[in-house]
Amino acid sequence: MLRYRLTDSDFGGVHFGLSPLCELGLSLRAIKDPSAFPLQLPWLRRTEQARSLVDLDTLLALIDDRFWTPDFLNPRPASPLTRIDDEFQALARIRTSTFHRDLEAVHGRIPGALSGPPREAIARMMRALQQLWDECFAPHWPRMRAVLEADVTYRGRLIAQSGLAAMLNGVSSTVSYERDVVSVQLRDPVDREVATGGLGLTLVPTMFTRRASAPVGSGPPMVMYPARGQGALWETERVPNPSAVAAIVGEARASLLTALAEPASSTELGVRFDVTTSAVNQHLRALRDAGLVTSTRYGHSVLYFRSELGTALLAASGT
Template sequence: MIRYQLEASDVSTIRFGISPLSELGLGLRAFRAPERYPLQRPWLDGIAAVRPLLDDEVLLGLVDERRWVADFVNPRPESPLTSFDDELVALGRITRKRMHDDLERVHGTVPTVFTGRHDAVVARLQHALSDAWRLCFAPYWLRMRAVMQSDITHRGRIAAHEGVGAVLRGLSDSVRFDGRNLDVRLSSPIARDRPVHGEGVTLVPSIFVVRASTPIDDDLPPTIMYPARGQGAMWSTTSHPDQSAVRDLLGSTRAGLLQALGEPASSTDLAMRFGVSTSAVNQHLRVLERSGMLNRTRYGRAVLYYRSDLGQALTRVT
């Protein structure tokens, strides 16, 4: 358990934030232990096709079997408009000592993938995180962020009517607030006291937190990551579409391409599979991408296309 000790002035500086990089970092827990995140199964199924394109050695090296995540990929958001690109640039300035200290708190040692020349390690880390964001999070971010933003709005109304104390007590069943002490029950049995001293406490909703979580390093700014409400309906769709209607809407060729792109493929691969020219396939793929049904990524010299969230829904993949 960690106890954040708040003075009266600290209560007034409690704020909310959303961090794209932190959500990616917490999402690595679902990579490591998917069975612990049943509500995110549709998302995990949706990104299964692109998982082989990721640098799993780096990504899974950031989280251990307890689902502890290195603090440097769980930054405290500095503003409501924090962007992933800005956070990734800031991460590029991490020192070797900070990186190794954070990893040792998680693993007890530094995984081999994070040893070696520091600038090369940081560059590979940034590349791995960028790919994970682009392939697994960016296509779904509007939906994820909407759930988190709705949670913040809901708790803002509670604060206005019942006070900040009611908000803190309602974050999770593992969070307690007695008017001064803000206790967060964690998996670690070690009890720690952490005076806030005017730093403020940032509350960060997440779809990858089951109870509540805080930085492993007590010297970091006080932050509580808690489960966002409303996740149960996040991946739901109103109904499965009539596939004949989808073919009527898109045409048989585009509907067939959409159906075939459950796994990433290039236009050359698809042209051979469908027995048409590469230029014709490219034309169809560009239309499907502009309409939001496909995403694309570069893999080596090839451009690979795969279904987006919308494309998944239209092909009954959930």
């Protein structure tokens, strides 16, 4: 059990962040054991051929049988706008002592594929991570990011509606909050309590954890938790279409209006309904002009959600 004890100054420092490098590192779990991550099997199938171009020997040396990865692959994101290029630049400058320390914290030793002169091993790792990103992540990252951003938006609304405690207790079945302590049930049998000391707590949604994860060593206060909505990421969504509303606004717009009970970007909706983003944007603009949906900018994305008028329209149709 890992416990983060929050101080009064920490409560204002509880925030969300997105880390492409963290997502890249955690994806090694699904690559190592696909059966443990059924929601990501579509991604694994889509990238199977691309992974044949990647140095998997080096990458799989970064993860152990417990699905632990070294802390240098889980940087604390400063915001939801973190770019993979910035994270790669920072990782390439890692101290050799930190590189070896974090590997030994996971494996108890330096794996063979990452042995030898440390700077050469770091360069080899960087090439493999860049390959994995270019071949398997870059084509799909807009979809993934849309789901992660929608999760953050949902959690933010939950804080506004029900408070920080309700949000923290709903992040994962293995995360709980009580009396200023955030408890995370980990596979590590060692009990640890960390006083955050004003550093705050960063919450990072991810596609590649089933429970909740945290730094292995003395990393910054951070909890990585399973993002909502990832099960529908690779599937075409079919929603019940209220005929009365469809007769007024059309079937496509009625489906979008029904789906927007939770915030979503046009990219995410395009994936869910298997239509182009430009077509979704056209429908969303029409719905927004009619006052049926509202929008807000979040990072690089615009998130849409149903307005009170849109909800009233669906309610009147019996949906």
